[in-house]
Amino acid sequence: MSAESTRAANICRGLAIDAVQKANSGHPGMPMGMADVATVLWSRFVKYDPADPRWADRDRVVLSGGHGSSLLYSMMFLMGQGEAGHPHLSPMTLEDLRQFRQWGSRTPGHPELGEAPGVECTTGPLGQGIAMAVGMAIAEAHLRATFGADLVDHRTYVMCGDGDLMEGISTEAASLAGHLGLSRLTLMYDDNGITIDGSTDLAFTEDTTRKFEALGWHVIEIDGHNHAAIGAALATAQEELERPTLIRCRTTIGFGSPNKAGKSAAHGAPLGPDEVRLTKLSLGLDPEAAFQTDDAAFNLYRRNDADRTSFRHAWNARLAASPQRAALEAALAGVINTSGIAWPAYASGSKLATRKASQAAIQAIAAAVPAFMGGSADLAESNLTHIKGAPEFQRGKYEGRNIAFGIREHAMAAISNGLSLHGGVRPYCATFLIFHDYHRPSFRLSALMGQPVVYVYTHDSVWVGEDGPTHQPTETLASIRLVPNSWLIRPADAAEANVAWAMALERTDGPVALAFTRQDLVTIDRSVHPSAESIRDGGYVVLEDSAAKVTFVATGSEVGLALEAAKVLAAEGLGARVVNLACTAIFDAKPAAYRRAVLGSLPRVSVEAGATVGWERYVGDGGRSIGIDRFGASAPGKVVSENLGLNVANLVAVAKLAIG
């Protein structure tokens, strides 16, 4: 049994190093070092059905050190996991392994969600996988508390390396996981003592065991090449009921390579043809056979397939018989019908900060959408994101829907990715807009993975006020818009805040950033102006004027300012149109004719309390941009905003220049 298991691990090693060698690019060291751990994990512990890699109650396995992708792909091939007929998730083939890291292949350099079965998330940027796994474990705990262990009963496993643990995000996530007592989360640490630049002694000598114990984890130290020890550790982790478990696997990077094992040379470059041969010899493989497999390996990985399928069928039967079936299926479907939400109504002319409108929207959403859950990075009282009346998500209170992420913006976003990836919950997370920067790598992954995480960003301009330039976003709106497949929506009043939230919930294929104000905005009179629903087009003409000489193009709080300026101009016989460009990503995708009609042919002036770069796209050569191409300043918000040119007089003056 152990010999069989070791043989299977070596077959896996051979596949991984051949894939890297054929691509002449990649990372053989980690797959060779962790093949034993992965083999024991997948062949004996992971609950899954190879025939349905997306089964909802499967265990999740995350390869946080995504550079070890050839390990994951080889494992998927050996397990035969895949979904017949699915364009991306059909079973992995040897040809897929041969196409490792090539254009259009299903086996990219780092695992990419949706490209291959068994890839639970896109990894590569270090530390992200650990935090996403914490999110998956939170989702599992929440759904188990909500729907019962009959329907939700799975675990989350992560494989990670030194680099993952050095990244700050992993400590943030591990600290929260320990705090929450996520006992079904198991982290397998590839403790090989080697990084790209050499020994971990160069920069990483902390006592990892003691540190994780301080974070509230159960820590087990083992020889990561001893299959019995690996199995015993995983069994112990399953018995732990209070704490997440770290299994510290002492391994040799590049295990099996006579000349490169234990050296940083094994980390990130192909072994070379000669060393591949020598390695195969030392592993008992045919040195001349590329992509060698055998039935023994298949048998090991697949021996429980019938059980696994019957296990899933039993779950299907329980689900079919459950009174909760409809509720769970609706949660898992992830499609939200926003028409059932009792959105708050606002009287025209009333004044309200959009963050307060968001607060009201969140209550309405939470009442209608049970899967809706989230929280803030210790700014719930400022972001106004707390679901009133709903319990906190805390240790032993996993039914809670309010997550206190702590002052951990980076982990918060990655955890939200994990919540979304897991399914069954629709996550939102919140902080001040300026602190987007603290979790930008995770935001980028939301977009790359197409995950509909809602990012609630309040205090969205220099109207932050007294807290000053460290807390005032100026370039942040523009920087978010740069991220492909992301939407940034900046509503102009409370009614548009409702619509922005609806748009965010209806989106299923990417993140939505909602920018809300700290300060009050006047609710636009929709009997005179078009409906707030108009922001669904990304941009619309909020004020038309057939006698206009100029068009303001504004977003968020600056729409109201532009409307005021238009009044002044009208009084002077110089009418102005006002375009509300609430979401440029949506607007840019509209037909050219629509965009031309909205922007019009008059001289244009953009107005946004942020960087002006990029507004040339909307105002053109003859246009002008009012914005803030500098850092902010500490003073009351209105003072800062006015002093930096966001005042009616300046809008009027610049409009006149544009008119010429």
Added chain:
Amino acid sequence: MSAESTRAANICRGLAIDAVQKANSGHPGMPMGMADVATVLWSRFVKYDPADPRWADRDRVVLSGGHGSSLLYSMMFLMGQGEAGHPHLSPMTLEDLRQFRQWGSRTPGHPELGEAPGVECTTGPLGQGIAMAVGMAIAEAHLRATFGADLVDHRTYVMCGDGDLMEGISTEAASLAGHLGLSRLTLMYDDNGITIDGSTDLAFTEDTTRKFEALGWHVIEIDGHNHAAIGAALATAQEELERPTLIRCRTTIGFGSPNKAGKSAAHGAPLGPDEVRLTKLSLGLDPEAAFQTDDAAFNLYRRNDADRTSFRHAWNARLAASPQRAALEAALAGVINTSGIAWPAYASGSKLATRKASQAAIQAIAAAVPAFMGGSADLAESNLTHIKGAPEFQRGKYEGRNIAFGIREHAMAAISNGLSLHGGVRPYCATFLIFHDYHRPSFRLSALMGQPVVYVYTHDSVWVGEDGPTHQPTETLASIRLVPNSWLIRPADAAEANVAWAMALERTDGPVALAFTRQDLVTIDRSVHPSAESIRDGGYVVLEDSAAKVTFVATGSEVGLALEAAKVLAAEGLGARVVNLACTAIFDAKPAAYRRAVLGSLPRVSVEAGATVGWERYVGDGGRSIGIDRFGASAPGKVVSENLGLNVANLVAVAKLAIG
């Protein structure tokens, strides 16, 4: 003595809460909680001369929890610290405290470098101060090892709160500090159990003592209101020779407030006039007196002023007599004469990746500039940033100039800020361009503080290749350009890489990001084309053609591509000009006439392997942009680049469309 010290602390509390109350904005809780620690620290331990807040051998005190700024300002006022006649660093006055958080004041909401004496760095974004302090301690250790303890002999103190410790960056920095054994670094943790959203029990229950011990720190736990205990702990920290010290100060947030002490209500809002009166009563202050001071407090803080000045004078005398004087003064001046650097030369037509040219430049700089030091986040072998022949900066080897930051991009950047702020060293740090996102908050602070940190970003496009979209920057170049006061330079060949480095070293008032390629670029023939020095203008015409019909505007690796396309067009009788826009920030600041002359009046096509947003500024309404408005893909770099439209045929085709 203790009564006197307590009285002084209470005077400080009164000033801090009055400042917040008058501004009707700010954070009284931390100043009230940490006034005792700050009083003992400043009155008894910190080495400084009130008359010269910029004395090079002073102790550094960093307020990482920058929201407690009123504590720092009050302390500066009581100490009388300031530099007479200096526009910004003149002594703090009561009027300054009264102007707390107002437009144009020296007392902004969060401490801002250069606005007031005693502010060693801009803080507010949590965790940054801790990491910057680690950088200052590294600089001190390095300079002490280099110039001797007679000339360099000071300490670094940090005050921080729960929020700082929850942020991942602080663990990254603390782990490195422990690894390096920075024993002159002391972190005073305001352990008050309260965050904005309530008790730390909500999200932060890790064992901080055990965690820091695991990171290699000496930990002392004390009552943070007991002046004798504070003094004893600080004395013990000074005796520690192997480890940095964490003094865990158990405090009561809002200490002294009868109704708000110990509650999150004390954290971030004024106490209110009634509670201010009650608090003053409980602290033994006059409840009706605003901004109360007394001689006893002044006497406590200033009693050693004569000693302090004589201490500095003695240092001056030692410096004057030292054979190292010129070297140390040159290092401290921070101005680098790049004409003394023996830059490598390149033959036209040769091929070299600009990261390799950067590697050669770094060797040349290191040979000529002793203050030059830095390193990479475990990518030294890829970023090629190692100073050959120079020792590693490691525990007990502080003369080393190569810093192994570990896989900690965020702390790396903040530590580099600390190195720069400290002075005496000129820091650089390095990672892949895509991982700019991991340290963007610190990069922003470099710019806000005007610190000339050099960011070496290699692998600057989809030419990263097989590692795929997680490692390929597309929007990153554009996002860096958004940060005010930052320069991004993307040289087009090896010779320009030299110049880019020179420009970075010559800059003194802000960060410079250098974008270098992974792949080879052809060295441009400067006998035909203008000198590589031309990039000093930000943009220049690298290829002029009086018969041209179109102008390419390109950066970095795309300049060579544009030159190739221009050849093809010329062969077809359609000449092309090529503009190299290596640094838009510099170019944008040039006179309009220069910009017009460079860009010319022909139709323009921008070419950059990144987001096209923002290029409208340079190509105008009739222009076109070739770029990558999506994520990348895993395949060999040339394949990805070509498939995404960065090939000669596409440039030629788009140019023809632009010509019309």
